Amino acid sequence: MDIIFDIGKVLIDFDFEEFVKRYVGADKADCVTNAMWGNPDWIELDRGVLPVEEVLQKFIAQAPDCEWEIRRVFSQLGNIPDLRPTTIPMIEELKRRGHRVFYLSNFFEFLMHAAPEALRFTWYMDGGIFSCNEKLVKPDPAIYELLCERYGISKENAVFIDDSPKNVIGAENVGIRAILYKNQSPDELFSQIGI
Incomplete structure (x- = not known):
């Protein structure tokens, strides 16, 4: 998945x-x-x-x-940005279980350069999209489609996790199962994902 x-x-x-x-x-x-x-x-x-x-x-x-x-x-x-201590271990555990892990974020260039340490987790992932690089933002269907196309992601075998209800709906509208993030622990997320 x-x-x-x-x-x-x-x-x-x-x-x-x-x-x-x-x-x-x-x-x-x-x-x-x-x-x-x-x-x-x-x-x-x-x-x-x-x-x-x-x-x-x-x-x-x-x-x-x-x-x-x-x-x-x-x-x-x-x-402002601060890397959560659970982020990298969670990504590593997902990958250990055989899953690919991606990011899809509305993020702007100034902040990418101003807070590179907070984005250190991206080194552990299989890829992703920052909105500013594509001139597209969630919940535009085109940004979800672009991510899937670029990385060969099957929508039927993917799950998207976001704290914004409109972005969750955006993913669901293009056929990706989505979970609204409400500060769940990694184990709670794994359970919601079904892994």
């Missing part, structure tokens, strides 16, 4: 809200979080089509009084 994982909040911790509180203080944290993380334009970072400065301007337009804080938070995004 082929196991496909989302990355953020599944294989790595990514607590944007807590990070913002530490960097800008409680008085502006909600404003900055809503202007950035709560902004539908965040997905444009993951799509990798618009220049970073253009996306930053969209964030700033939501909270002009917080420009300095928005820019500061963005410059420090590499400090």
Whole structure:
């Protein structure tokens, strides 16, 4: 069986809200979080089509009084991702059991370069797709199809794990069984997968 994982909040911790509180203080944290993380334009970072400065301007337009804080938070995004201690052992166990393991993530280039240590688990996997490299984002059916085509993944013999309900539905819509990730332990996930 082929196991496909989302990355953020599944294989790595990514607590944007807590990070913002530490960097800008409680008085502006909600404003900055809503202007950035709560902004539908965040997905444009993951799509990798618009220049970073253009996306930053969209964030700033939501909270002009917080420009300095928005820019500061963005410059420090590499400090948010943290590799979960269970991730690499889980991947190794899946591979030991004979499964191929892939990643499919909405992820943007700046963060890939700013936090390479958090992505160390990718070395243990059989491949995957970062959205910014393909100019596609989940839940667009094309990104799931591309992953399957590129790696010879049979949809009938694959399972996709993501913390976003819309991305789980996206996988199911193209014929891939999917599991909504809710901080299950590796053993709980293995049980849900049926392995």
